[in-house]
Amino acid sequence: MxxxxxxxxxxxxxxxxxxxxxxxxxxxxxxxxxxxxxxxxxxxxxxxxxxxxxxxxxxxxxxxxxxxxxxxxxxxxxxxxxxxxxxxxxxxxxxxxxxxxxxxxxxxxxxxxxxxxxxxxxxxxxxxxxxIGVIMASFGFVDAIARLGIDRRLYTAGKNKSTLDPFLPEKSEDVARIKQMELDIHEVFIDYVKSRRADKIKPADDEVYTGxxxxxxxxxxxxxxxxxxxxxxxxxxxxxxxxxxxxxxxxxxxxxxxxxxxxxxxxxxxxxxxxxxxxxxxxxxxx
Incomplete structure (x- = not known):
C-alpha cells in the first residue's frame, strides 16, 4: 500500500x-x-x-x-x-x-x-x-418609480422596519447596521475554519479571510x-x-x-x- x-x-x-x-x-x-x-x-x-x-x-x-x-x-x-x-x-x-x-x-x-x-x-x-467572506445584495428602484410617476405608500411600526427597502433612498445608518451583521457572520465563519484547520492554514489572517x-x-x-x-x-x-x-x-x-x-x-x-x-x-x- x-x-x-x-x-x-x-x-x-x-x-x-x-x-x-x-x-x-x-x-x-x-x-x-x-x-x-x-x-x-x-x-x-x-x-x-x-x-x-x-x-x-x-x-x-x-x-x-x-x-x-x-x-x-x-x-x-x-x-x-x-x-x-x-x-x-x-x-x-x-x-x-x-x-x-x-x-x-x-x-x-x-x-x-x-x-x-x-x-x-x-x-x-x-x-x-x-x-471565506459574507455578501449581501439588493437593488434600488427609487429613480425608476419616480420616472414612472409611481407614488409608493409605506406604513411601519418601528423606525428600522423598512431597512434596505429597495423603493426608498439608501440610509447610511441602514448600511452601517447591515455591515455590522456581515462582520458578525464573518466572525462565526472565521472561528469555525480556525477551529478545524488553524494548525494547517499557513498564510496570515488578512490573506486568507478576505472573501x-x-x-x-x-x-x-x-x-x-x-x-x-x-x-x-x-x-x-x-x-x-x-x-x-x-x-x-x-x-x-x-x-x-x-x-x-x-x-x-x-x-x-x-x-x-x-x-x-x-x-x-x-x-x-x-x-
Missing part, C-alpha cells in the same frame, strides 16, 4: 481469514452535497432538512471505514452551512468515524464551511476553494486543502481496488421531475427564479 503522509487515514487491515478466502472489499458510503445552500426546499438546494437524513443513513453503515462527502457548492445561507457542518461533526463523533471530503468544481463560501467539517479535504487541482477564492492547487500550498485527487482514485488507493462506493441519495418520488428540476408543487415561477439565483451564485466563481 502507498505510504501515507501525516494525518491521512489508512484502510484497516483485513482479518487473516478474509485475506486467505477473499471477500468483497470495504463499503464506503458517499453523500453528494451539490448546489446552492439555502433554507428554500426547492430542487437542487442544500439545507439541513434535506441533507441530515442522508448523512444519518451514511454514518449508520457500521462496517464502513470512513464516510465520504462530495462537496460541490458556491455557498449560500450562512446558517444552513453551519447546521450542515455541525451535523457532520456530531455524527462523526457519535459513530467514531473519520470523514473524507472531496471537492469537485467548488467548495466556496458556505461550501467551504461545510468542507472544513471533514477530517481531510481532498480536491481536484482545478477546483475552487475558499471565499477571495483560489484553485485547490494554490489552496494546498495555503493549507486550505490536504491533498489533490478525486473520489474514486483516492478510495481505491486507500482501501484497495475492491472497495465498494455506496451512493447515499434521496429517494425519488412519483411527483418529482428530475429532468426539468421542477418542484412537485408546480411553482414554475418560483422554480425559475431559484434557477436564476443559483446561476448567479455560480457565476461569481466564473463557473
Amino acid at each position: 502507498t505510504a501515507l503522509t501525516d494525518g491521512q487515514i489508512e484502510a484497516p487491515k483485513r482479518p487473516w481469514y478474509k485475506r486467505i478466502f477473499g471477500n468483497r472489499g470495504p463499503v464506503v458510503p458517499v453523500v453528494r452535497l451539490q448546489g446552492v445552500i439555502s433554507q428554500d426546499l426547492k430542487p437542487g438546494r442544500l439545507n439541513i432538512a434535506s441533507v441530515a437524513p442522508l448523512l444519518e443513513k451514511a454514518f449508520k453503515i457500521k462496517k464502513a471505514p470512513v464516510v465520504a462527502i462530495v462537496v460541490n457548492s458556491p455557498g449560500g445561507s450562512a446558517v444552513q452551512s453551519r447546521l450542515i457542518a455541525q451535523r457532520i461533526r456530531q455524527l462523526a463523533d457519535q459513530h467514531e468515524k473519520k470523514v473524507l471530503v472531496f471537492v469537485e468544481d467548488a467548495a466556496a463560501s458556505g461550501g467551504y464551511f461545510i468542507a472544513t467539517a471533514g477530517d481531510e479535504i481532498i480536491a481536484d487541482p482545478s477546483s475552487l476553494v475558499g471565499s 477571495e477564492f483560489w484553485t485547490a492547487k494554490r489552496g494546498l500550498a495555503m493549507g486550505l486543502v490536504d491533498s489533490l485527487g478525486d473520489l474514486h482514485g483516492t478510495l481505491r488507493e486507500r482501501f484497495g481496488k475492491d472497495v465498494t462506493i455506496k451512493s447515499i441519495a434521496p429517494k425519488k418520488g412519483l411527483l418529482q421531475l428530475p429532468n426539468f428540476g421542477l418542484s412537485a408543487g408546480g411553482d414554475i415561477a418560483g422554480d425559475l427564479m431559484a434557477k436564476i439565483e443559483d446561476r448567479q451564485a455560480w457565476s461569481r466563481l466564473g463557473l
